[in-house]
Amino acid sequence: MWFPSIHKWNHPSAILSTVAFPNKQVLFAGTHDSKILCLDLATYNLVKIIPLGDEGETHSKSSVLCLTKSQDEQFLFSAGADSLIRIWSIGRLTSSGDLTIREMATLYSSLDIGDIFSLKYLDAHQTIVFGCQNANMLYMTDVIDRLNRKPQSSDMNRLPHRRYDKFFDSTGPGNNARTPSPSPANLSRPDHAIMEIPLSNSIAYAHNSFIYSIEPIDITDVQLSHNFHVDGLEEGSTAFIVSGGGDGLSKVWAFNKCAKNIVDVKLISEMDNDESVLCQVIQFPLLYCGLNGGYVKIWDLNLNELISTLQCPSKCDVVSVSVYENHIFAAHEKGITKFYKNEIFERNVEEGLVLRTEILRKNSGGLRHLRLATGAKNGSLTLWNMNDLISEHPNYGAQTSLSSNGYSVPNPHPEGQSLFDNDSMLETLRDLISFKTVSASNENQHTIDSRRCASYLQKVFTKLGATCDILPIGSNDNPLLHATFKGTSNTKSKIAWYGHYDIVSPGDPNKWGTDPYILTCENGYLKGRGVTDNKGPLVAAMYSAGSALSKGTLEKDIVFLVEGQEESNSKGFAEAIEKHRNLFGNDVDWVLFSNSYWIDEKTPCLNYGLRGVINAQLRVWSEEPDRHSGLDGGIHREPTTDLSRLLSKLQDDDGRVLIPGFYDSLIALSNDDKARFEEVYKRADLAKSMSVDKLIAKWAQPSLSITNMKVSGPGNATVIPHSASATLSIRIVPGQDVHAMQDSLQQFVSDWFSKFDTSNHLEFKLLNEAEPWLGKPNNAAYQLLKKEIMEAWGINPLFIREGGSIPQVRFLERALGASAVQIPCGQSTDNAHLNNERLRIENWYKIRQILESSFTRL
Template sequence: MAAPNGLQGPHEPLSPSSSSSSSAMMNGQLDFARSLADSSTPRLTGGLSATRPAPAPAAPAPAPASVADPPTAPIASTSKNPPTPPSLRQEDPLAVLLTTLSADDGESILSIAVEEARDDARDQLGHRFGTTSTSTSAGTGKRQAGRVYGGSQGGNIHVWDLATLSLRSRLTGHEGAVLALQLVPERDWLISASGDGTIRVWHTPTLSLVYLIHPPHDNTGDILSLAWIPFSMLAQGDPARNKNGNHHATAPPRIENRKPAGRLFAGCQDTSIQWIDLPPPFQLATEEEPYATNNTTGRMSPASAGSPHSPPIFKTPSRFFDSLTEADRAKSRVGVSSSSPSGRHSLSTSTVPTLTPSSPVGSLPKASPDSVGLTAEQEQTTTTTTMRKLEPHTVELQFDADCIAPFAHHGYVYCLTLAKSNERTVLVSGSGDENINLWQPGLDDLALLATLESEYDAVLAFAARDNTLFAGHQGGVIKVWDLDSLTCVRILRPHNHDILALSVLSSSLFSSAANGTVQRWDLRTFRLGGEWLAHDNIVLASDIWDVRDDDVTSPLSPLDRGFQGELFHTLAKLVSYRTIADSEHREECRQGALYLKRVLREMGAETNLLPGAPGKNPVVLATFRANAPPKPATTPRRKRVLYYGHYDVVSATASERWDHDPWKMSGQNGWLYGRGVTDNKGPILAIAAAASGLRRRQELEVDLVMAIEGEEETGSAGFQEAIKRNRDVIGDIDVILVSNSYWIGEDWPCLTFGLRGVIHATLRVQSSRENLHSGIWGGATAEPLTDLVRILASLTAPDGTVQIPGFLSDVRRLTAAERKLYETIVQRCQGGDTLKKLTSGSTISDPLQSLITRWRQPALSVHKVEVVGPAQKSLIPSAASAAVSIRIVPDQSLTDIISKFKAHLTAAFATLRTENKLTVEITQTADWWLGDLESPFVSAMAKCISAQWHLDPLFIREGGSVPSLPFLEQEFGAHAVHFPIGTSSDNAHLPNERIRVLNLEHGQTIVSKWLTRIAEI
């Protein structure tokens, strides 16, 4: 919010309402997160990016310039760092980008808060799939995932789920930028402060508004900072000092023995600090707060079924901080309601609570907003059109005029935090006046204890560790204060850019600056441990969460963090290998296979490479042997599962318009992007991690053999021979597991029970003459391209029906039971985008018939036509060729269809008056596959899917082919279970290939449960 005529407060380096971005950081074993924006553009997409820090270098960098070098204050005990993960950014060994979380309103993120993981029962707002929980380790129970809250410049609060790394909801209501966020975990509160001068308190399990707090007058300006102090930490005040100019009495009346949860402090643009007790005393005297936390069941009352939206507040412009424009005047006259989830605008139906004049100080009801410059008639209109109607559980409050330190500083109060000083809890405030004030928050007053003066510029950021305070200043200075002795013990100067965010983890301090860099300081030596460019521009906020010490005695393995932990780095490294099955990438394929072999061995498998065909890629064979104690009820022989996958990928080039480097995995909004993440490297690691987790806990009751080839995308050359040669090593197999297909949408988990087979053929028509000129020979010679077009046209009728005699004679008839499966798919997809996608691009408008045609009917396609020599408009080519594929279905025979195909082409070519020659080459074949839906292994998988997703899976077929699947069933005499992990939008084989982190995590858990369940079959 700008001052009149562009004036700014003392030493104000930035206008908060125009700041470009905020940043979140996760450190420790799990994650390190940040936000991303570029202030060079007028409207920015705010976001969060997650990175992972590597250990500090063994040899620290030289100490930065400092003023004096007194003994350092003790910080906290050192935590061990994990081994350095493979970095995706060679120039940045300190951090690896995990994901970017993007806001959906096109605005910059200015503030963030991170809510730690909690128990399932406390969250009553499940997402689309019925739960947001994630397993702490596969098969060991669930914990409710935490969230990231990001306040945007547009007044919205975005809610991201840490388990899925995806946007969950958006809270609306603020009419100004959300400049500060504060979590109160013990009350399930999120508190937001805004440039509209209001504070909102949200109930985090339901994302509903609980309190709406107004300033005491219209000159408060922006609320820039927040701090929460539990009531038990407030010191007893001295009533005799209440009249002191630096003492500000509140003296709220006490009601029996019931006390507020705590006190909220707000740092304001008008240089004041204001405070209020929550829940307010009048509420304590009458009833529980709208969302009481003493309900152990976590259930809400019927009135609390809230919305993540709250009514907007139409702020009366400040006479000092705001210049009133005609747009502002119109806004104060005409109310605009908040958006409902459907996108329509509506007001809620309840009224503002009416409080008596005897309401306790610090919690007075807010009067109706003043009408600025309106006539009596206009004021009457305003009263009618802008009346705020809050939800039944919302209480509207106002700061009391006596609960203010009016001139806490001589500049904007940018930051507030809690710290310790001589065993006392103190409130610390930083300002544009360059000073730091220490306050004693008493039960009845707020007392100024000390002022820490500085010759440096504005204080913009705080971080505290017990009695040590870190203060980030404008101009790139970090001052380290001992709050017991009130002395500066160190001055760090990493650069000349404003320090806008500070975060402390154990013996490390992370500082974020206006130039987009993040520095890591070793607090044992105060040396700079490293620096990296985290953002393109300003970083405004940081936070640390989900931190665990990497103690060797911890039962949690790095793999327990799933694809936000070591599996992320493993998959990123695997993606970096360009395992394209061609001669150019043969060595890189070999290196990729060796890396995969090493990873699987480290996960607990016995591994080796099986040579394939000469000049082809090897097969990686890995065996996770059962190690769980045998159960009395189980059979003497352990069951043995064969998993089939492939590590080779299709090519990816810059000309395909990737948004990211296809060989450097990146994350965005809960998705991982990179060539091979879904086809098939991600599923490989998910399934290996499932077996590894069970084995690590000595709970693996079956053997899992993984056969992972490197030639699947080019026809699986040498795979069958390698399997047959090593049949004894692989052993007898009870069931085959495959994960090489996709859901039909993004919302419904699936089980694939059928694939079409394929015949790839090349037709070539050759002339005995060289290329001819059409102006000389046109009409007087048999043209190969014309002959080719004619025989291609004979393959299908105008309506697309294949005209090969006997082509449909062996197609299995559709049963009523199978038709029921397709009808269930169409029924469940009603009302969503998935149903539209079923017929998108199809000439068949009926979704049911479209599925039947695509999945269980044979088809013939012409893929390309080529000519010999240059494609000139006057040239008659001497030869022409075409690539054709035929998709076959049960119960068609490969040999029979090939024979009929060749016979038809020969007959059609014989009808032509031509001297040219026709050759037909079958380049690749794969038989169809149909699963057994009555198999107990399929039933077990369906139950595991239902338990994890809280949705029964859809049973689907696919029109594509997996050449090795029918072979494996025949070779081992075992049925296969085809379990797709990815979704229909994963873009396999296409630019921007991706897979959702949630699907990988759930896929790992499902396979873990399935391996346990099938041991009892």
């Protein structure tokens, strides 16, 4: 879809740059013919045109290539083809439409820097940073303080264009003396400061080409990121930018304020885009780069990882990028391409090259308004109404507000609201549910949302008092978070909490009673995808640890390991843990997690056992194509027949698995386990068909299931498929080795297939595997949790096992040298992985209470 235009202004020359002052309701636009247009965003009037340069001096006129502002909207900065930077004081727009604008200063360099293509103002340092045609990046510190100091030079003849001219200053044949430039009489403006940028403030060849883009990074974001922690940089005195150049590189720079007027600049990292970087925009942790060839590349700044590459159908160079949530607008010669989810929409909005886009957001009369401003080569400047996007995403992310530079996060805790109360916890969960973190999806939106979610969780951990790093997992998949709430005890013992922020797809939204990505509180339940698996329990654990820390009752360190790939077989998790093993030490006492449910709706439980799993696919295929049963039936051995015969060898008529050694290593059920199973049967609200023997079969016995069968071809009654496949899901229990069972299965089907008199082929594919886990319900942690549950619920919990699997539990026990303990949060009717997933609010509040007390006593 596209949006209706609200207003259009026409100018005789191209619109090259824009910057909005939303609080002052003014939009400034720089033009090719050396003017700055001042437009009233309320009345849409052109209130003022500012011509640049001195009257009568045609060689001082220049294109306005870039505009930027101070955050308080007191100052406007402009630069362009004349190698000068101008500073303007901006007043307020009056009711009569008058706008007071005063040119306060001009900055210049004695170097021949050429055109200035990019310009930003770093408010914390009062530092102007700009990128030039000569590949240098220059900066000027304490700009406003310098303006406020007296005396100041006001001699306009110091400016480069008045001191020399590229034609008249040539030495001529034989290296003759320079011919003086023709210039008007001496000019002095007492109310105007002329400042020369020191040569020491020039970074030579910051790029190996023109520097087209400079974007600042929100300091509150980078302070949380390990990627921006560099020796020698002082926290709170450092600003960060990303520059982009024609050499294809995006570079992260740190500007560290060492002393007055002195900034130390360090290159932190760089990312190679392969194509020239013509524009950039940041919504931390994501960097969007507009490139030659119509490409938009999206990087995770936390990890310097390329996470997505998009391309405009026209393949025209992307000269401007704007982003609203997951809507990406790329401007180019053919107009604008919008990327959203897996959709691409291209529109020629101005009958010519769009040179500039900017997203504007304002509040008026209690309503929010979203606008897209586009400036084009033909001189048109258009405002487009994007309010439909606001209604489409009413509660997206961390309640963000958009400025012209992207996200800014307002104070999340209004006056009178505690950081650790349940309302704050609810708002955090609301934000978390809104991220579409489907790890099994290749959709660009899900990839971006997962990175945003990891960055958001990092902010929440830090807000609650933890230190938190985002760790790569080595395959550009969703990263791992490592957070630590530091206890008061001098001992080094720790408690680890394992959770995950990824989810399975909600499927068809029409089968949900509410939007799966909007947290709904209804009839005592929280509803939304991931609310019980696993975002709700994760948030409860985070707030439990943070609350205990704030009260000074937390003695042991609480270490959180939160992954983003659990629903995709925890891809890369084990490798990341091994790689960063030094972060955890050798002193973890317990591994706690909550990724399961009560056995019914009324009885709290503690889980101490999970079956393991081997999921595999058998595919039988023929070198012949799909054939017609009437023409070729009975001539060849058919893949479906061979697959059926093979599957029949896996079990006998009573369902007993015939894989060699399948039952040899089973551990007999202990008397204590039998007693626990009998107690579950007596106390739990189970189906009438359930029995103790069936509980044992579900929880403590292995099984083999054929879960899916597919054939090639159209699937009608007369086509013989050239291939057929079946998926096996084998659940294993303690005593069975997952790798031995996998090898035995593969060997078994291979041996049987080799006995078939067939020309067909067999392919065995392991899909995923997980070890079984059996905890120790009599250990100190389980017994403490039992007491805490009794105190919270007034009833002793049931000790249960489950037939499902969690891949990393046994791995964490071995890697950290600690016993795992699971405390289920939700009920049997939570519908995890199904439509209308939910979590009872009382359960959620109670597990927070239980965990906070347990964290202080374990």
